[in-house]
Amino acid sequence: MSCHEPAGQAEPSGSLATRQARIALIGSPNAGKTTLFNRLTGLRAKTGNYPGVTVTRSVGQASVPGGTVSIEDLPGTYSLTPVSPDEQVVSDLLEGKMDGVEPPDAAIVVCDATTIERSLILVGQVLDLGLPTIVVITMVDELAHRGGFIDKEKMENILGVPVVEIVGTKGTGVDDVKGLLRDPMAWPKPVVTPPSEPAEQAAWIDSVLEAISHNPPAGHKRTAWFDRILLNPILGVLFFFLVLIIFFQIIFTLATPLQDYISGLFDAAGDWCTENIQIDWLASLLADGVFAGVGTVIQFLPQIILLFLVVSFLENIGYMSRAALVMDRAMGVVGLEGRCFVSLFSSYACAVPGIMSTRTIPSSRDRIATIMVAPLMTCSARLPVYTLFIATFIPNESVWGPLRAQGLVLFGLYFLGAVSAMIVAAILKRTSLKSDKLPFYMEMPPYRIPGIRLVFTQCWDSSKYFLRKAGTIILGASIAIWILLHVPVVTPPENLTDQQAVSYQLEHSVAGTIGRTVEPVFEPLGFNWEINVALIGSLTARETFVATLGQIASAESDDDVSSVGEALQAQTNPDGSPMYPPATVGAILVFFVFALQCMSTVAVMRRETNSRRWPAFAFTYMFVLAWIGGFIAHTIITAINGS
Amino acid sequence: MSDIVTLTEVEKGSVAVIVQVDGPDDSVVARLSHLGFLPGTRIKVVRRAPLGDPTVFELRGNQMSLRKRESSTIKVTVEEVA
Known part of the structure; x- marks a missing residue:
């Protein structure tokens, strides 16, 4: 029985009349659970975490006839007998064992009609819980198309609970679900609960299948055809790399112009502040702190949205599990699995969507190991730093045929990042994140044309989260770093030019003081206080390193220099030696391969x-x-150059 | 009656029937059974990944891939040889 007050018997809605009903959505991955969730809740879902665990929680409001109910999209699971901490969440929540979270009032079990045989195991386990339950069968159009059959009425009879057939991508049947959600207390309950003993479960499943006149669907012809090519040892691998190349092309060709446009907008807003706000410090705070700081992060939004769109599309069409299958053995060498590769690959563009895409990894240990190494994959924010220093300080001479030194150095930095990620992952997986007994299994869903709605909703959810972070944490940190760079206010000596005055202020700011204080720490790398200040500034985002160095360099140089690169080349230490000898440049580049200079x-x-x-x-x-x-890097280059 | 072998040893394209799932860990056995790897179930070896592992199996109307570590715990008899 449910946990409600006896008074509930007099009034159908029971104690739910005074508060909102909470309904849990339960289903295996790929069953169409999230599509139904989005259909029921629209874009009003809130995501967060369950207390104390690394599992994402999605809760949304659904309008039903006569009010609203709260819908909770539980993590996808094949069974209520947990083998991983992630699945533990589902069983704990349903059994009311989770601190601070009340068990739901009712449950919806979502089953894919084309794999109903397997889904019945989960249906049986949910019915055993005794919660008011309805069974939603998805993809009934595909079942019919492939010549399969399930008798819905007979299924209601044998299970003793309401059964609703839906087509999630078209929205068919969703109103029937909403109609039922109005009053979960009125749902019929099973007369006999399914057996919980594994030996009896198989017999129970067979009896249900017979009762519902189940006719399994014919094999998915399209899937068999595509898999023959996409999982062919040679063609499959070629296609896999083709997808990777197209993926990068989309990101760079489409996102870069948009990125420039957005950073232009923020620059313009900053310039407007500088020109129109009479209070100098406020103008500088808004221009150099708020707009510059948040702008450097927001300009990545087009790239992040595109990444999410592509990843979500590949995921929903069914290709991601194939890519994971192709890479699984290679990833197994370092103790990870195929799905981790997909996340690490996304991190090549930006670690933020890469880390968020780890949600598809079932093992929380593999997931954390992937998150821990994702920032080592060379993201696009490092490129401005790499290109500036490589273009300025590495001669563009041919090393061997068409291979030029600049290209080789850039490739080397990418390579160093990827190799380090694998080594760190291997160490983590052999020590603190040793694999639990969770078996490896991965469903190969049929290739399906994904609902545009689902793809866009997933993309919107993730992007919204990124924007909210930019609006809060990143804004706060940008202001904090601006303050470090501008406080205390000092009066520069009379005879300085404007730019020299800026530099003088920077040198005497808190950041300048910190930069000088930490000089002994960074001296072995050949960094002076100016580089240290820029490093502090780049804690918001890596590419601000270039901007800060440029600011200092242009302030300190006497001549007019047209580019940041020239300004850096012209800079000298007080003793007259160049400020950026090869050893220091090498150390900066290698430092940026590893350091986590990114608040997002x-x-x-x-x-x-x-x-x-x-x-x-x-x-x-x-x-x-x-x-x-x-x-x-500094030591080796010094030894080679003898300087 | 044909010999009992592990699922790992079954050739691509062959169909086998599960006799027993016998892992070192009960929770792994339970999980495999919840995925449909139950005694008596017909299972087809669909294909191996390009690098040789994991392998895609078809059972109970859907396709599931397992690594050798898991498929070696499943004992089967071969019914149709490819």
Whole structure:
């Protein structure tokens, strides 16, 4: 029986009349659970975490005849007998064992009509819980198309609970579900609950299948045909790399112009503030702090949205599980699995969507290991730093035929990042994140044309989260770093030019003081206080490193220089030696391969791991690697150059 | 009656019937059974991944891939040889 007051018997809605009913959506991955959730709740879903675990929680409001109900989309699961912490969430929540979360009032079990045989195991387990339950069968159009059959009325009879057939992509049948949601207490309950003993379960499933006149669907011809090509040892691998190349092309060709446009908008807003706000410090705070800081992060939005769109499309069409299957063995070498590759690959463009896409990884240990190494994949925010230093300080000479030094260095930096990610993952998986007994299994869903709605909803949810972070954490940090760079206010000596005055202020700011204080730490890498200040500034986002160095360099140089690169080349130490000798340049490049100089990534890690410990660990280990790597680079280049 | 072998040893394209799932860990056995790997179930070896592992199996109307570590715990008799 349910946990409600006896008074509920007099009034159908029982104690639910005084508060909103909470309905849990239960189903295996790929069953169409999220599509139904989106259909029921529209875009009003809230995502967060379950207390104390790394599992995303989605709750939304659904309008039903006569009011609203709260719908909770539980993580996809094949069974209520948990083998992973993620699945533990589902069973704990349903059994009321989760601290701070009340068990739901009723449950909807979502089953894919084309795989009903397997889904019945979960249906039986949910019915055993005794909650008011309805069974929703999805993809009935595909079942009919493939010549399969399920008798819905007979299914209601044998299970003893309401059964609704829907087509999630078209929305057919969703109103029937809403009609039922009005009053869960009125749902019929099973007369006899299904057996819970594994030995009897098989017999129960067979009896249900017979009762509902089940006729299994014919094999999915399209899927068989595509898989013959896409999972062919040679063609499959070729196609896989083709998808990767197209993926990068889409990101760079489409996102880059939009990115430039957005950063232009923020620059213009900053310029407007500088020109029109009479209070100098306020103009600078808005222009250099708020608009510059938030702008450097927001300009990644087009790229992030596109990434999410592509990943969500590939996921929903069914290709991601094939890509994961292709890469699984290779990833197994470091103790991860195929699905981790997909996330790490997305991180090549940006670690934020990469980390968010780890939600498809069932093992929470593999998931955390992937999150911990994702920022080592060379994201596009490192490119401005790499290109500036490579173009300025590495000669563009041919090393061997068409291979030029600049290209080789850039490739080397990408390679170093990827190899380090694999090594760190291997170490983590052999130590603190050793695999549990969770078996590896991955469903190969049929190739399906995804509902545009689902793809866009998923993309919108993720992008919305990123925007909200930019509006809060990143805005706050940008202001904090601006203050560090501008406080205390000093009066520069009379005879300085404007730019020299800026530099003078920077030198005497808190950041300048910190930059000088930490000089001994970074001296072995050949960094002076100016580089240290820029490093502090780049804690918001890596590419601000270039902007800060440019600001300092242009302030300190006497001549007019047209580019940041020239300004850097012209800069000298007080003793007259160049400020950026090859050893220092090498150390900066290697430092940026490793260091986690990105607040957005730290913020998303904080949320996705639901802990402060993991982002702190990531930041620390990456800093240590960055320092050691920078030191080694500095030492080797010094030894070779003899300077 | 044909010999009992592990699912790992069954050739691509062959159909086998599960005799027993016998892993070192009960929770793994339970999970495989909840995925449909139950005694008496007919199972077809559909294809191996390009790098040789995992392998895609078809059973109970859907396709599921397992690594050798898991498929070696499943004992089967081969019914149709490819």
